[in-house]
Amino acid sequence: MRVPSKLAFTLAAALWLAGSASAYYHFLHYPSRVAPFVPIPEKWDLAALPNKTVHFFIADNGPEKLSPTDSLASLISQIRAAAKVWNDVETSDLRIAYGGLTPANAPAQAGQGIDVVFDEMAPGIVALGGPTKLGDLTGSSSGAFYPIQRAIIKFNIDLTQRPSSSDAFFMTAVHEFGHALGLQHSMASATMSTEVTRATSKARPLAADDIAGISLLYPAANFLAKHGSISGRVASAGVGIGLASVVAISAGGTAINALTHPDGSYRIDGVPAGTYYIYAHPLPPALQGELSPANIVAPVDNAGQPFPFPSSFETVFYPGVKDWQLAAQLTVAAGQTLEGVNFNVQRNARPAVYAVQTYGYPSAYSVKPAYVNFNGGRQLIAAAGVGLVVNGAPAPGLTVSVLGGASAVAPNSPRAFTADYILIDFVQPPGAPESPRHLVFSLNNDIYVLPAAFHAVQRPAPSITAVTPVGDSPARRAVVEGANLSAQTQIFFDGVPAAVIDAVPQGLLVSLPVAPPGHRAVVTALNPDGQTSMFVQAPSPATFAYDAQTGSAETAALAVSPNIVPAGIETMVEITGSAGVFSNGIPVLGFGSSDVVVQRAWVVAPNRILANIYVAPGAASQTLPLQVVNGLKSFPVSGGIQVQPNGSRRAYLSTSTQNISYPSFASIFPGSTVAINVPNLTAAQIAAGLQLNVGDLVVPVTATPGQIQFNVPFVGPGPVVVRLAAGGESMSIVLPVEAVPPFIISLSVGGTPVDTTRGLRQGDVVTAVVSGLGEPGASIAPNRLRVLIGNAEQTVFLVSPIPGSAALHQIQFVVTSAPPGSAPLTIQNGALISLPFPVVVR
Numbered sequence: 001m002r003v004p005s006k007l008a009f010t011l012a013a014a015l016w017l018a019g020s021a022s023a024y025y026h027f028l029h030y031p032s033r034v035a036p037f038v039p040i041p042e043k044w045d046l047a048a049l050p051n052k053t054v055h056f057f058i059a060d061n062g063p064e065k066l067s068p069t070d071s072l073a074s075l076i077s078q079i080r081a082a083a084k085v086w087n088d089v090e091t092s093d094l095r096i097a098y099g100g101l102t103p104a105n106a107p108a109q110a111g112q113g114i115d116v117v118f119d120e121m122a123p124g125i126v127a128l129g130g131p132t133k134l135g136d137l138t139g140s141s142s143g144a145f146y147p148i149q150r151a152i153i154k155f156n157i158d159l160t161q162r163p164s165s166s167d168a169f170f171m172t173a174v175h176e177f178g179h180a181l182g183l184q185h186s187m188a189s190a191t192m193s194t195e196v197t198r199a200t201s202k203a204r205p206l207a208a209d210d211i212a213g214i215s216l217l218y219p220a221a222n223f224l225a226k227h228g229s230i231s232g233r234v235a236s237a238g239v240g241i242g243l244a245s246v247v248a249i250s251a252g253g254t255a256i257n258a259l260t261h262p263d264g265s266y267r268i269d270g271v272p273a274g275t276y277y278i279y280a281h282p283l284p285p286a287l288q289g290e291l292s293p294a295n296i297v298a299p300v301d302n303a304g305q306p307f308p309f310p311s312s313f314e315t316v317f318y319p320g321v322k323d324w325q326l327a328a329q330l331t332v333a334a335g336q337t338l339e340g341v342n343f344n345v346q347r348n349a350r351p352a353v354y355a356v357q358t359y360g361y362p363s364a365y366s367v368k369p370a371y372v373n374f375n376g377g378r379q380l381i382a383a384a385g386v387g388l389v390v391n392g393a394p395a396p397g398l399t400v401s402v403l404g405g406a407s408a409v410a411p412n413s414p415r416a417f418t419a420d421y422i423l424i425d426f427v428q429p430p431g432a433p434e435s436p437r438h439l440v441f442s443l444n445n446d447i448y449v450l451p452a453a454f455h456a457v458q459r460p461a462p463s464i465t466a467v468t469p470v471g472d473s474p475a476r477r478a479v480v481e482g483a484n485l486s487a488q489t490q491i492f493f494d495g496v497p498a499a500v501i502d503a504v505p506q507g508l509l510v511s512l513p514v515a516p517p518g519h520r521a522v523v524t525a526l527n528p529d530g531q532t533s534m535f536v537q538a539p540s541p542a543t544f545a546y547d548a549q550t551g552s553a554e555t556a557a558l559a560v561s562p563n564i565v566p567a568g569i570e571t572m573v574e575i576t577g578s579a580g581v582f583s584n585g586i587p588v589l590g591f592g593s594s595d596v597v598v599q600r601a602w603v604v605a606p607n608r609i610l611a612n613i614y615v616a617p618g619a620a621s622q623t624l625p626l627q628v629v630n631g632l633k634s635f636p637v638s639g640g641i642q643v644q645p646n647g648s649r650r651a652y653l654s655t656s657t658q659n660i661s662y663p664s665f666a667s668i669f670p671g672s673t674v675a676i677n678v679p680n681l682t683a684a685q686i687a688a689g690l691q692l693n694v695g696d697l698v699v700p701v702t703a704t705p706g707q708i709q710f711n712v713p714f715v716g717p718g719p720v721v722v723r724l725a726a727g728g729e730s731m732s733i734v735l736p737v738e739a740v741p742p743f744i745i746s747l748s749v750g751g752t753p754v755d756t757t758r759g760l761r762q763g764d765v766v767t768a769v770v771s772g773l774g775e776p777g778a779s780i781a782p783n784r785l786r787v788l789i790g791n792a793e794q795t796v797f798l799v800s801p802i803p804g805s806a807a808l809h810q811i812q813f814v815v816t817s818a819p820p821g822s823a824p825l826t827i828q829n830g831a832l833i834s835l836p837f838p839v840v841v842r
């Protein structure tokens, strides 16, 4: 074990001191203090996490003080929603899931996880986060890393000043989760920027820079191939400058940032294809209370010694200009690296302007991030920052412009406002896009670039005037009335999304999240342009009070079976409750400990849940309370689950399955042969005879030590219980069985069947008969279908349902491009992909 005490505590100290402080940057180690500098990040080890999922656990004591109208249930729902923001990044393979409440007196946990706790902090400090325990240096195909084994997110025990319903609390929570996942502060006004320049909102909680940062640590397939890179060096008089920030910024709004290595070399990866200005700037000097510039934790060498922060230099655009209109616009292409984007900079004592924060005026009060509605409203922002204001007026010689020119700074602007703030007015041509606008401040022959200084929009922020339950008791729907709501608006009750069912004349008809009677939820609206109803309603947001009619009064305890599990296994558990208890919403299960985590759960009946759970090998002997949460309600469970020490190595069915018949399919379906790993299954147990049940059927099984194989009978689709009896032991797991994929029944050319002896030739007109491509009789447009021979796409010109048949379609296509040789032919209709049909191209 390697304890990053220095990192964690430095970070901790920095964050809680950063009450009013400022691509992404990771927690980095360099093996050597001399070039070449190959960075080693700290990150979660996907190979060591069940289902590539890191669970977070919330301390059940909660904060000592909440805002008078807040509640622990509301707070937990907002923390869960914040974690989901990172979970939902499609280009990242890391998943984040709620693991339940942890009792304050719980023993130390064996597995990996994130602990969300509430603790004393300096007044005004809301939260901090970061890794707390690292494993030993680990190699992987994508490079070496230090595996994060435990991380912490700490909220102030006094949250009176920051209600959990506020956008500010939510964005703080998203930010701290970012730290816990391995991200440091970045300089692109993204969620991982400090609060000074952060310009994301609850309605658009991540910027491109955040997405690049997380996706580079945990890249999903093809992420790197689908994004471009920029590399170069920042130097002054030939001497490389480390920890300088380089930003790729597009006039359309995207900004992605990376910091230089100790020798001044840099590389920005994960850049969406497009055209960018690129600039190099120094990290802002540490603000009062910050321990380092932008509270960045400096990279360390093998001995744990940090690399130094550099002195300041003048900001420049590539290729070495201060006027963005003279700067180069460079094109970044997917899968390619733009090399040699070098900067030769001039040292200075400190930047003329830095740490600029901006506010908009969507209604009577100022709001950060700044949004400017160019279709009415006040077309200005207020700005404060070091060097910006002198004697209550703009610093003499200060000029401001909008990078790229989609908006323009109005004449006679900036202008004086208050002792600390100036006002900047804007104009823009009609039809200019809704996007972030970047500002360039120029003063004393230095410039300061503020990405996403404001967001240009065409509509006011949404607002909610009334939330009225509708429907029979128990009412399960509500009409949300207000202004600037549309079918694209998201409605939240506290941190729980209320699905929009329909736009109705009065507003939006939504499903009502489950909550107990007496719960008071703050109802917010989030629009796709990034604005939320809190922009205009924060002092008195819309609320909904659940009563006997709308609340769920269910009090009967749920039962879990089995309720005794040994450490070091996976198994199915069944949770049952009174009639109808799970009929509305999707419950979340948690044991409050990384010793026992839920891998996946299915509601199979209104009173029954099946779940696969993982019990960590080192789990302590203990009883863990099971919690079932649906929406804003926690359901009581009698007993909980008792963990027994891992004495004997018990055989168990794992969730690691493979489709042997069709290795290219991740799914399991009837008719295919599946292999399930059964760790600890011995030759003696196999020799004594196995019995396998799949659903209600007894199924023939073949086995080798550690694995069974069987042909999936015609069950499902849906969750199916697999039970194995081996030498007196019984084990079970839930196997998700999918529908049988589309199936190519025949291929023919001019009436002659095609098989591996009658090959295909270029220009052949082929008729295919396929089952399961769509509903019986459904017509499918030829341009929706893809016919592939290997990876080569053929030309489809006719698709017709075969009359009177059950879900058969006839397809005609021309062999237009196929390399000679054997290849599988597949037919795809959207996500439906047929089983492969082997063909030979001559």
Ligand SMILES: [Zn+2]
Pocket: 015, 175, 179, 185, 194
């Ligand atoms: Zn931070």
